[in-house]
Structures are given as structure tokens and as C-alpha cells.
Amino acid sequence: MTQTPTKQLEALGLVLPAAPAPVAAYVPTVRSGNLLFVSGQIPLRDGAMIARGAVPTPVGMEQARECARQCVINGLAQAQAALGSIDRIRRVVRVGVFVACGPGFGEQPKVANGASELLQEIFGEAGRHARAAVGCSDLPLGAPVEVEFVFEVE
DSSP, rough: SSOOOHHHHHHHTTOOOOOOOOOOSSSSEEEEETTTEEEOOOOOTTTTTOOOOOTTTTTHHHHHHHHHHHHHHHHHHHHHHHHHHHGGEEEEEEEEEEEBBBOOOHHHHHHHHHHHHHHHHGGGGGGGGEEEEEEEOOOOOGGGGGEEEEEEOO
């Protein structure tokens, strides 16, 4: 990748918000050595959930993918708050994507691709990562998607 992650965000027309405050008894990030663990992020934008409910009904696939993208933006905001700049991220190591859905829904990987594809757009080859895409019955505050991250940092 020829641009820094910050410049790539700008090129995509994306702006990182202030890091969202935790909604329960946990810290948003923990650094251990050269790894930064970012707690699960839900699709909050301007302090409000951009969608609520299960996938694919009432939250459609495209809206769920957009939720996953917003979770990435919020996760990067947390990383920036912890590191001072996302340009200190050397690699996206792992992403865990949780999708609220009913029994029989098996399209979690397609929802998770919303997060994975954005990370690759921002970080290039260093954005390719290991991943889990898991279905669950409910997520905090009625979120349709939650995403957690492990970054290798300088």
C-alpha cells in the first residue's frame, strides 16, 4: 500500500469519530506487547445505533454489511485513542464478527465481509486477517452486528 491508513481513510471519505464509551464494565482496548485488543464494537454512529434487530429480518443483508463497516470505523477510533494514530497499526491480525440472527441463518460470512473488505481497503495487504463469523441470538443494545479486533502495532 502506498498511502498511510490515515490517508487511505481520507481517500475513502471516512472520518473517525471520537472513540465510543464502553457500555458496560470493560475497557475499550488492552495492549499486550505489540498486540492491541479492541473490545467488541457495535454500529453506533453519532451516538445512535444505525440499525437494530436480527439479520436478515428486520435488518437486511446490505444494512448488516453497513453495520459491520461502522463497527470497523468505531474499532479504528478506539485504536486511534489508544495509539494516537492508526498509522501505528502494522497488521490486522484477527477479527471476530458476531451477527444477531435466527436459527437456520448461515450467511454470517457475507455480513462479516463488510468489515473485512473495509479493513483491506484501508490497510491493503496488511488488512488481510484471520476471522471468525458467528451467529448469535442477541447482541448488546439490540445491535445486529458486533466486531472485535486484534491489531499488531508498533
